[in-house]
Amino acid sequence: MRRGLSILSRAVLLSSSTISKGGIYECLLFKYGIFINQNVSTLTDVSPAEREQLSHTRNIGISAHIDSGKTTLTERILFYTGKIRDIHEVKGKDGVGAKMDSMELEREKGITIQSAATYCRWKDKQINIIDTPGHVDFTIEVERALRVLDGAIMVLCGVGGVQSQSITVDRQMKRYDVPRVVFINKLDRMGANPWRVINMARDKLRLNAAAVQIPMGLEEHHAGVVDLIDRKAYIFEGPKGETVTAIEVPTDFKADMEARRKELVERLSEVDDEIADLFLSEAEVPPDVLHAAVRRATLALKFQPVFMGSAFKNKGVQLLLDGVSRYLPSPTDVSNRALALDENEASFQLPCSPSGPFVGLAFKLEEGRYGQLTYLRIYSGRVKKGDYIINMSNGKKVRVPRLVRMHSDEMEDINAASAGDIVAIFGVDCASGDTFTDGTQRFAMTSIRVPEPVMSLALIPKAPEQMGNFMKALTRFQKEDPTFRVSSNSETGEIIISGMGELHLEIYVERMRREYNVECEVGKPKVSFRETIRQRAEFNYTHKKQSGGSGQFGRVIGYIEPLPDTGEQVSTEGPRRFEFDNALQGNDIPPEFHPAIEKGFAEAANSGALIGAPVENVRVVLQDGASHPVDSNELAFRVAAIQGFRQAYQNASPIILEPIMKVEVTIPSEYQGTIMGDLNRRKGIIMDSTTSGDDCIIQCEVPLNSMFGYSSVLRSNTQGKGEYSMAYSHHSPVTRDLEEELTTAFSKSGGRAGSASA
Structure with a gap:
């Protein structure tokens, strides 16, 4: 072994000019775990043939506020693309439930808890889809999905419009520069008004959004949509809306069509020079020119085309798929930033080339029947079943024993995957956010933002013999979900779980009972007085x-x-x-x-x-x-x-001290008085208050004992639009009435340390 390495070392020193990417020396060096540092400047761009191949791929997410119809929309997409044979509803009466809600708890509660991946074909496009949760407690699922996706469908309710989680999703899309199309859903519902929703998107989300369709009727009269660009009307026939028929635009809708088309052109003229010239000269804008302009502006994050329909009533979904194919980016249309670890983590653009060095990001982990399932977005190169890849976080070389494409909870084994693909691998021990390479370079993808937990609970198994399974469950859940934290309080002896809200923690306690047969006693954590x-x-x-x-x-x-x-x-x-x-x-x-x-x-x-x-x-x-x-x-x-x-x-003169927390609350300015009043009732001291855009940021110091359950109160007082973060500041003397309460409880307990709590 040593003699072989010595020969290889001499070969490298004497004949380094003969070593090329994919050459025999490189393969032997990789086999023995020796890195070749490939300079960023040597990376080749995507070839025209590769660009053409990848132009038929779309990696998209479907995101929205809870109960806006994301999973229902995904179910229709899978049906119309032939991926599933029948349509099942969320919380449906047939007991089956939507395909993407594979977890038993999801079907019972009628909500999405974990993001689920699938893939399908629409015409000549391969579409990889991630359906994400809408509830704010599971926001990490949206965060890491948008980190690896190229485009997104933002679903807005035709009745509710821009809601609290719509604002959070908008922030996440802007954070990762994700181009989007907007789908206004539920136009069959009473009170639906798409024009009000578009105005809300412009005012609250600051989007340059304009309709590319208008509805043919609303509520019970919703029959189809009119395409503004091509000036055609479409109706959806058949038991499940599978037959799309193009018809002449009814006379009743022609005037509205022309007015809305003019508005579309005007909106585009503000961000696209070619359309601006045509608009100023009052020339007719041909459909192909308008399509091209919508695509350019969408990819540049300057415009958001708005589609319309009703997923539940099977209207508008096929045209939305056409819009995804036409306007959202392929993997080569977006800029993927990586860090060169050997060049002081310098940021550079990584070409999405199947012939480049292999680089993949593990963005989601699940514990499956066959061990850990790692979801992987491939940004460069290729990976095959049986290949060895290196985890850049710890330098460990691991083998890829199994490579699969996910269809919700089903898997399809594949032999290889390349740049632009979203796949899953088994048997690879890693953490969420780890980068894998083929060993020919030391690159890492930029990390995923993980929000800090806002709520905690104290847990203890009811039966001592369940402690083993209890600890297994906590270890697994922490690995799967970066926002789920576990800590132990050495002073009180409690095990504390922390998460994004009451529902978030409630789901994990329920999963512990169902999946590990562990019944837990749940309570408010004791404060470290x-x-x-x-x-x-x-x-x-x-x-x-x-x-x-x-x-x-x-x-x-x-x-x-x-x-x-x-x-x-x-x-x-x-x-x-x-x-x-x-x-x-x-x-x-x-x-x-x-x-x-x-x-x-x-x-x-x-x-x-x-x-x-x-x-x-x-x-x-x-x-x-x-x-x-x-x-x-x-x-x-x-x-x-x-x-x-x-x-x-x-x-x-002994006294009792309680922990004081630095709290920063971000809310829409309209709720400033209500929130400040609530913080004062919690014995908080307002340190500062500033305005940033439409938001008000309040900085204050509040006793920790008064902050339990605050996340629920804040959401209730701000219609779900408020956020807050909390960090330890110092200990401060308690009030006289709290001191009497604590000392009385301590004396009644017989003087047992840690028994006093408030």
């Missing part, structure tokens, strides 16, 4: 015990005092500020007992007398004492130190 002192107090304590034979004797004299405030923040998890000052003179207490005395004082500071909470910001000064030549030992002095501390503590 502390105790401290406000004045100096002296101790003079003698511990004597005589029971025949050698006894115990130890005497300690000194004082305790509060530490001066240095302005430093004390971490809720780090070491407490406790100091021990040995000011003994002489040999009244032999040196071998000094460590035992310090341990005794530190042990006493672990549990204050008010509620049994740890004592912080205290200094103990040992000035004098006494010992016995026979009865003194380490135990005697440790007990004397504990009792001496407690003796002085009662006279040192």
Whole structure:
């Protein structure tokens, strides 16, 4: 082995000019785990043949507010593309449920919990689709899906319009520069008004949106749509709307069609020079020119074409698929940024070339029947079943044992995949956000933004024998979902789970019961209260015990005092500020007992007398004492130190401290008064308030004990449009009424540490 490597090393040094990508030396070096650093400048662009091949691929997501019809729309897309044989409804009466809601909990609750991937063909296009949840608690599923997708369909309800999660989805699409088409759904519903929805999209989302269709009737009269660009009307016939028939535009709709077409051209003229010239000269804009302009403006993120219909009533879906094919980008139409790890993580554009070096991003993990299932977006190169790839986060080389395409919970085995594909691999241990390469370079894709959890619960299995499965479930859920966090509170002994909201955590507790047979007791986490002192107090304590034979004797004299405030923040998890000052003179207490005395004082500071909470910001000064030549030992002095501390503590004006959190709340300005009033009721102190666009950002300090359940209250008070983040600031004295409540609870519990909670 060493001789082989030596030969290879000489070959590299003497004949490096003969080593080319794909050459035998490179293959041998990779086999032995040696990287070849490929310079970014050597990457070749996508060839015309590859560009033509990839122009027939679309990677899209379907995102919207909860209950806007995303999964219903996906079900119709799969049916019309021939991927499924029949249509099933979300929470349908037949007990089957929509194809993309494969989890039992999803079918019971009628909501999407996990994003699901599928693929289909529409005419000459291969479309990879990810159906994402609409509930804000599962926003990470939308976040990581949009990170790897090239385009998206944003679904808006024809009645509700732009709703709270629509705003969140819009922020995510803009964060990752995802071009989109808009589909206004549910035009068969009472109160549907697509023009109101378009105005809301312009006002609330700041979109340059315009209709490319108008509806032929609304509510129960919704019969089809009129295409503004081609000036054709379409109706959808057959039991499931599978037959699309083009007809002449009815006379009743011609005037509206021309007015809306003029509005479309005017909107495009603001962002496209070719259309601007035609608009200013008042020339007719041909359909092919208008189609091309819509595509250019959509890809440039300057325009959003609006389609219309009713997925539930099987109207408008096929034309939406035509719009996806015509206006949304192929993998080569978007800019994919990567980081060169050997060039100080310099950012560069990675060509989406099947003949380039292999680069893939693991964006989602699931625990399946056959082990971990890793969803992979391939940005460059090719990967085959049996290939070896390298995880750039840890440098480990792993084999690809199985390569599949996903169709919800079904899998189709494939032998190879290339740039532009979204696939899944089995048996590869990694984390969400890891980049894989073929070993010929050290590249990494930019990471996925993970929002911070906003709510916590305390969990404990009801039966001790379930602890093994309990820990397995927590480990799995943490790996699958970056927003699901698990921690343990060393002070209270609780296991704390944190997530994006009540529903988010409720789903995981329910999954634990169904998938792991673990029943849990769920409660509000205990707050990490502390105790401290406000004045100096002296101790003079003698511990004597005589029971025949050698006894115990130890005497300690000194004082305790509060530490001066240095302005430093004390971490809720780090070491407490406790100091021990040995000011003994002489040999009244032999040196071998000094460590035992310090341990005794530190042990006493672990549990204050008010509620049994740890004592912080205290200094103990040992000035004098006494010992016995026979009865003194380490135990005697440790007990004397504990009792001496407690003796002085009662006279040192002890108080209880509670954790204070820095809270930043982002809300629409219209809710500013309501939210500030609620924060004041929670004993919060407003530190600052600023306005950014239509949003108001409030910065304040609020006791942690008042923040439990705040996410639900904030969403209720802002119609789901508010967000907040929270971080530890410091501990501060509690109010007198809370102190009485805590001390009473502690005394009723028999003085057990950690039992006081509010």
